[in-house]
Amino acid sequence: MILLIWVKYDQYIQQTMQISAIWNHEIDVNLIYLLLSTVQGGIDEVNEGLYLFQVWKIEGDNEQRYKKRMKKFINRRCCNRNINLLVIFLSEKFFLKNATAIECATFYTVNNGLPFVERDKVLWIKYRKNKRIKVSYNFCFACCYFHIAIFVHQNLLVNSKIIVQKNDKYKCDKICFSVFQNIWRSTIKKNGIKDKK
Template identity: 55%
Template sequence: MNVKFCLDEKTHKEQYAWNAKVESEDEYTQTILLTWVEYDQYIQQTMQISAMWNNETDFNLIYVAIKYECEGDINKAIELIFEFEQWKFQNNNEQNYKKINKTFLEERCCNHNVNLFFIFLSEKYKERTAIKHAKINTVQNCLPFVAKT
């Protein structure tokens, strides 16, 4: 029983580890930025993939591809995003989304790039529905990035 407890504690520590970085300091104050280790990992991978597409691809879309579709495998994520970028312009897929985007917005799925990505995935993997997965990733899994300003 003690072994199980130790393994659970180890797993817990790995899953909820934080990085600390001194952002600024002076004689009286020190500002430390705490970020979740897993989040830092995905930020680095997202930035790397984004640079490959000249920073034109939505960070949320990259994040979803890496974390939820490719389980952290950056090469698979690159392939999937490339396939998605080609799919967008076939059969007027991007234009067809504009006709149904209200359905996503009603479910509070406001990132059109991610919504379109889930439509792509729902066609690729027939057992999935786009709106369900957009909603799960928006609400439950909390997409980490904000819209471009």
């Protein structure tokens, strides 16, 4: 199975996870993604925005006021609590000029969606700590390496150790092997991956 990743999501995944790591993975990654995709700037600007948002969230009774308005957001299918709080923060600080908080949350959710799920964050943390991937496959050796190369590229696992358990029942022809082996070698050179057989 090959995971098809949305190009816009793929563009921000590494920065999103870096910022999440800075905040010790305590902030919703969809919130970070929203800021990255809308703020004209880099990691520093997003961190500054997150800091201001966290301070706003703690002070006063902002979360309690959100709970009173929560039903309006949910009726408009804006179910991510953190993004709803962020747009309320932005509307109170006069960053939203032509839309209300609910309209902005609806617009973002409908147009961009919420591409990250909790599993993305868990996998990112797991692979960054372990930096080792164990793969068992039931198809030809070269095709397995091709799928691993795609997996490594999609999950940004640079400098990971790849361990492959081969099933000897499956053989591939020389053409298949040479094509996929060349793709794999170029991936190794490009990403600096160490291959352990």
